[in-house]
Amino acid sequence: MSELTTPPEWGGPSDDPNDEQFGDVIEGATLDSAGDYDAVLVGEPYDGAVIGRKGAREGPEAIRRELAGTKTHHVDRGPVDSVGDLGDVAIPDDCVEGVQFAVQETAAAIYDAGAFPVFLGGDNSLTFPNAAPLLTDGTLGALSFDAHLDCREVRGDPTSGTPYRQLHEAGLDAFAVVGARHFETSTAYHEYVAEQGGHVTTPEAVEADPKAAVDEALGSMDGVDSIYVSLDLDVLDSAVAPGVSAPTPGGLTARELFAMLGRVAAHDRVVGFEVVECAPPLDDGFRTARVAARAVAHFLSGLGVAR
Template identity: 70%
Template sequence: MTDLTDPSPWTGPSDDPNDEQFGDIVETATLATAAEYDVVLVGEPYDGAVIGRPGARAGPAALRRELGGTKTHHIERGPVRSVADLGDIEIPAGGVEQVQRAVRSVTARVHATSAVPVFLGGDNSLTFPNAAPLLAHETVGAVSFDAHLDCRAVRDEPTSGTPYRQLHDAGLDALAVVGARHFETSTAYHDYLAEQGGTVLPPASVAGDPADAVDDALAALGDVDAVYVSLDLDVLDAAAAPGVSAPTPGGLSTRELFRMLGRVASDDRIAGFEVVECAPPLDAGDRTARAGARAVAHFLSGLGGSR
C-alpha cells in the first residue's frame, strides 16, 4: 500500500535569535498525530503526467527549502502557527491512473484528519486525487489559480491537463478559474466549462481589485459545503515564475496572487490547498520556488494563524 515517507526535521537558516522562520515552527508528524495541528504539509514528487516540460517532481523539496527560510510573521495577521509536515507520498511505478489511485488512497486518509492539508506538488494531474476524496462526503467547489482551464478530455491516460474534467465527472459541483490567459486554452474547453456552469476570471479582471476578484470566484461556487484551492504557479507572469512547465506572459503579479490567497483562505469552508507545477530544474535564481513558498505562507496566514 502506498504510504508517506518519514519527514525530515525543519530548521530555520537565520542565526538571529529574534527571527522566527517556518523552519523553526514546522514540526514533523504522522497521520496518527496530524489532528494535533491545524495544517499539515504533504509532498508529491511526481511529474509523470505533465503535458509540457517535466521537472515538478523536484518541487516539494524546493518549496520546503524556501518556506523553511521564510519568516512566519504577516504584518496584518501576525505569525503563522500549528503547522506539521507529514512527508512525501511514495509514488509507485506505473501509469498515470495507477499513480492517481495510489495518491488518492493516501490523500483520503489525510483529509480524514481534522487538519487542513497543503499538498506540495508535483504536476497538475495530482489535483484529481488531492481533491477527489472530498467528493464522497460533501458538495465541493474549487478555486483554481491557473493560466489554463485543465479540463481536457481523458484519452489514453489522464494528464496534467485533465484534472478538472475528471473532477467534474466524479461530482465536482462548481469551478472558478482565476488568472486564465487569453489564447492559452482552446474554445472547446471554454465551452465545456461554460456548460458545467464554471466561471473564468482572466488577469485583467484581477488587476483592478484582487480581493473583489476572489470574492467573485467564491460567490460563483454558490453554497457548496467545502472549497478546495489549487495554485498552478504558471498563473504568475513568466518573469515571476519561469520554473514551470508552461510559462507564459501576461499573468498575475506575485502581489496580486498573495493578496488573493490570503483572502480566499479566510473562507471557513476551505478543505485543502495545493501548489503544483513548481519545476526547479527549469527555474532561474529560485524565483519560482520562492514565489511558491511565499504563496503557501500567505495562504496559511489567511487561515487565521493557521486556523
C-alpha cells in the first residue's frame, strides 16, 4: 500500500467573521478517523498515464486551494460540514500498472475504514484502482461524467483511456456515461459499451432535462449493490474548463453538471466519487480548478439528502 502524506493545513481566506468557507470546516484526518466524516478528500497527484496533455498531477493542490475559499452554504440544502482530508496518495516511481496496484491497495484501505472517499486527481487511469476494490463486495456500477467512453483495449501499459475496459474485465456489472460527445470516441468502443449493456447520454439529452438524464443513467444500473461516480472535467464545454488534457467544444454547462452531481450524491447506493483531469498548467485564470472545486462542493452538499 502507498503511504498517505500529511494532510494540508486548511483555512478560509475571508476576513468576514460571518463567512464560513470549506477551508474553515475541512479537517486533517487519518485512516483511523476517516469513517467519522461524511466524506474524506484524497489527493492523487499523477498524470503518468494521460493520453493527451499532461498537467493533472497538479490538480489536487489547485482544487484544494479553490475549495478552501468556497463558502459552505448551499441555498436549498444548507451548509456542508463533516469533511476530512487524508492527504495525498504517495505515488510510487513505477510503471502505470505498478502505480495502479499501489493506489488500489490504498483505496481498499480507505473503503475498509468505512470512509466515503472523494478522490482529487490526477489522470483518468486512476479510476480503475479507485473503484476496483468495490468489485470484491457485491455488484458494482460505474457512472461516468465524461466526454469519452475510456474503454480502449490495454496495449502494453494502461492509459487514461483504458480504465473502464479494465473495470469491465475485472467484473464491472453496469456502466453509464453522461455527457459523451459526438465525434470523440471511435465506433469500436461504442460497440463495446453496447455489448456490455452500457448506457450513453449525450449533452443534448442533458440540456433537454438534466435531472431526467441522470435519473435514466442511474436507472440503467438498478440491479447493482453500489455505484462509483467519476467526473472527468473534459465533460464540460472547453470554454468552461480549458485546463484539461483533451478540451473540446459542445460539452455540458457548469450549471447542468452541478445539478446532476447533487442529485447523484443523494443516491443511497453511491459509495465513492472522483474528479479527474484538472490540469492547472493548461488552465486559464484558474477556471478549471474553480469549477472542479464547485463540483466537489455540490456533490458534498447532496450526500445523504433525500431526492
